Amino acid sequence: MITKYTLIDEVRQRSFVVMFVICAICVFLVRGCYQGNYTVNGQSLDAGTIVRTLSKVTFHIIGAGVMVIAALLSMRIFRRDRNEGMQACVLSKPIARWQYVTGKIIGLWFLSVLFMFILHSIVFLITSINLQVFMPEYLAASLLCSINLLFVVIAVLLLSLLMPDIVAFLCVLGVGIVGFVADGIAAASHSQIAQAVVQQSAGHPQSNLTWWKVVYLLWPKLLGVQQLASSLIESESSPGFGPAYPVINVLLYCLILGALLFKRFRNEDIV
Amino acid sequence: MIELRNVIKRYESLTAVDDVSFSVKTGEYFALLGPNGAGKTTIVKMLLDFTRPSTGSLSLSGIPSTHPECRTSIGYLAENHHIPPSLSGWQYLLRCAELLDINRSEASDQCRRIVELIGMQGRENTKVCTYSKGMIQRFGLGAALMGNPKLLILDEPTSGLDPIGIREIRQLLESLKGQGMTIFLNSHLLSEVEKICDTAAIINRGRLLVKDTISAIVKDGETLEDVFVRLVKG
Numbered sequence: 273m274i275t276k277y278t279l280i281d282e283v284r285q286r287s288f289v290v291m292f293v294i295c296a297i298c299v300f301l302v303r304g305c306y307q308g309n310y311t312v313n314g315q316s317l318d319a320g321t322i323v324r325t326l327s328k329v330t331f332h333i334i335g336a337g338v339m340v341i342a343a344l345l346s347m348r349i350f351r352r353d354r355n356e357g358m359q360a361c362v363l364s365k366p367i368a369r370w371q372y373v374t375g376k377i378i379g380l381w382f383l384s385v386l387f388m389f390i391l392h393s394i395v396f397l398i399t400s401i402n403l404q405v406f407m408p409e410y411l412a413a414s415l416l417c418s419i420n421l422l423f424v425v426i427a428v429l430l431l432s433l434l435m436p437d438i439v440a441f442l443c444v445l446g447v448g449i450v451g452f453v454a455d456g457i458a459a460a461s462h463s464q465i466a467q468a469v470v471q472q473s474a475g476h477p478q479s480n481l482t483w484w485k486v487v488y489l490l491w492p493k494l495l496g497v498q499q500l501a502s503s504l505i506e507s508e509s510s511p512g513f514g515p516a517y518p519v520i521n522v523l524l525y526c527l528i529l530g531a532l533l534f535k536r537f538r539n540e541d542i543v
Numbered sequence: 544m545i546e547l548r549n550v551i552k553r554y555e556s557l558t559a560v561d562d563v564s565f566s567v568k569t570g571e572y573f574a575l576l577g578p579n580g581a582g583k584t585t586i587v588k589m590l591l592d593f594t595r596p597s598t599g600s601l602s603l604s605g606i607p608s609t610h611p612e613c614r615t616s617i618g619y620l621a622e623n624h625h626i627p628p629s630l631s632g633w634q635y636l637l638r639c640a641e642l643l644d645i646n647r648s649e650a651s652d653q654c655r656r657i658v659e660l661i662g663m664q665g666r667e668n669t670k671v672c673t674y675s676k677g678m679i680q681r682f683g684l685g686a687a688l689m690g691n692p693k694l695l696i697l698d699e700p701t702s703g704l705d706p707i708g709i710r711e712i713r714q715l716l717e718s719l720k721g722q723g724m725t726i727f728l729n730s731h732l733l734s735e736v737e738k739i740c741d742t743a744a745i746i747n748r749g750r751l752l753v754k755d756t757i758s759a760i761v762k763d764g765e766t767l768e769d770v771f772v773r774l775v776k777g
Binding site: 273281284285355356357358360361362363364365366367368539541543 | 594614
C-alpha cells in the first residue's frame, strides 16, 4: 500500500513528468550519433563497433544520470510526507514504522529502476530497429545497475533524516563522484604506460597496502557495478576486482545503511 | 480504554510531561485541557507512538501504545490537519480506507456516508488545494471516522471552523455518543467541552492538576473556564 502511494504521489509531481520527458527526448536525439562515420588512426570503424561503443557510453551516462535523479526523488520524500500530513495519517493506522520505510524504499527504487529501464530500452530499440544490431544483454545490464539505485535511495533516505535534504543529496552525490574518479584513476594506473612511469620514478616496488588503498577498497563500488553491467554488453571480462566484488560491496552497503535507516526512523519523532 | 501510568517525557532540559497518570473508560467523552505548551499534544503523540515516553507506559485497550495493533480501531485528527494538495477529498478518504484494509466497495460506501456526515457533498471530487482550512478540517474528521473506530483522538477538532461549523461538529460528536465510541479531545473551546464531555483533565507545565467528571470539577456558580483559570494561574 505504501509502495503504491509512493509511486502514485511521485508520478503525480509535474517536475517528475517533465524530467522524464526531457531525459527520454535526449536519449532519443542521440540516435543520430550511431549513423556517423568515425575513423581511428585513419581507419574507418565498422557500424557494429560504433553501435556497441556508443551504446556503452550512453549506458553509463543513463546509469549515472538516473542515480542523480533517484537521489533527487529520495531527498524530499520524508519531508513532503511530513508537510502534507501523510506520515501522521499512515502511522496513526495499524502500520508499523518499518512497513512505512520499506514501502518508501521499494516505491522509490522501483520507480527509478523503471525510469532507467525505459531510457535503456529506448537505446535498445533504436539499435535493434534502426540499426539492426540486437543487444538483449543491454536490458539485462540495465537491471544489474538497479543495485546502484537501491544504494542511492537508501543512503539519501537515511541522510535526509540526519541533515537537510540538499546536504544529504550532495553527500551521496559526492560519494558517487569520488568513487567514479577513484575507480577511473585505479583503472588508468593499471595500464602499462602508467605502471612503467610509476616504476621509473619510484625505483623500488610499491608497498602492498596503504590506508588510502584500504579506503579505496571499502568505498562503495558504484562504478564497479556499472562496469560489470556494461561488460555484459560486449561480453568482455570485467575490470578491477572481478565480477562479484562490486556487487557484494554495494549490497553490503545497502544492508548496513538499510539497518541504520530502520533504526533511525524507529526513534524519529513524528510531527 | 486508555491508560497512562507514571508517564514522563523529557526533551533535553525540558520536561514536557511530568509523571502523569490517568485512565479513560470505554464510551467516555474525555477532554484534556491545558494552556499552550502544557503537554497535551505530547500526550496525544505518545498515545499514537509518534514519540516515546522517557519513562512510564501508555496503553490502548490493554495493548501497549508501541504496538501497531493498538491503532486498529483508532481515528485521529491532528491539530492543523494537512492533506496532500494533489488529492481530492474523496481520494484522501479512499486512501485512509485502504490503509485500514477496507475492501473497495465497502470503502466507497463509507466514503459516501462520511462525505454526507461532514457536509461536503459536491466538493469531494475537487482537489484539496482548492479547499479552505475548515473544509480540510472536515475531511480530516471524516478520515478519522473511517472504519468506525472505537476511539477517536481529536486534537483541536474545531480549529479553523466558523461558529456554524463548530456547532455541526459538536452535534456530530454528540450523535456518536450513543454508539459506544470513546472520545479523547484536546480543545481550547471550554464552552464546547463543557457541553459534550463527561470527564476532563487539566494539565499545566506537564503536570496533572485535576482529573474528574465535569460535574465534580465545575462547582455551582462556576464555569469550566473559571476552574481552568483558577487552577492554571494557581
